[in-house]
Amino acid sequence: MGLEPRSGYQALVEAPFPEPHCLLGIRVADRSLIGIDYLFSQEKPLAPRTSLAALVVKQLQGYFADPGYRFHLPIQVRGTPFQRRVWAALREIPPGKTRTYGALAAALESSPRAVGNACRANPLPLVVPCHRVVSVSGLGGYDGRTAGRNISIKRWLLDHEAA
Structure with missing residues (x-):
């Protein structure tokens, strides 16, 4: 996501994805979680610095x-x-279930592209699923990409949830 490892993170957590190796950068502020970033680097995990990060x-x-x-x-x-509105709707999709961009767009009276753009801008992947x-016609994109390591992560998450 373009952030340097350890810049502003209150924890770096190793993700269990078999490929690619990835840390999750946790950002908190004002007693709230404000960001989770996928970090593809050789950084080591960083123990939580705050009780909220823990x-x-x-x-x-x-x-x-x-x-x-x-x-x-x-x-x-x-x-x-x-x-x-999109992010609130995402939190209503239960684990193990999926919605198409089109179905979500219809429910929100919008377009699939607008829903995809909102998904791309989601600052809290996993928490806002x-x-x-x-x-x-398939997986679609993840984190603004339609191929590569991001799609591998999306596939792993859906398999993990047995969707």
């Missing part, structure tokens, strides 16, 4: 151990009113 790490571990796990974290998302939105 809670985020614990809940991420809960999700990786149990795909039906539901996050209960204080979050703060910055985005347009439309993006926030944009990986559960797929194309009518």
Whole structure:
């Protein structure tokens, strides 16, 4: 996501994806989770620096151990009113289920492209599960990409949830 490892992170957590190697950079502020970034670097995990970061790490571990796990974290998302509507709708998609960009767009009276753009701007992947939105003809994109390591992560997440 363009951020240098350790810049502003309160924790760096190793993700369990077999490929690619990835850390999750956890950002908190004002007693809320404000960001989770995929970091593709050779950095080592960083122990949580705050009690909230420790809670985020614990809940991420809960999700990786149990795909039906539901996050209960204080979050703060910055985005347009439309993006926030999309992100709220994403949180309603249960683990193990998917929605197409088109179906979500129809429910929000929008376009599939607008929904995809909101998913791309999601600052809290996993907690706001944009990986559960797929194309009518396949996986679609993830984190603004349609191939490579990001799609490998999306595929792993959906397999993990048995969607």
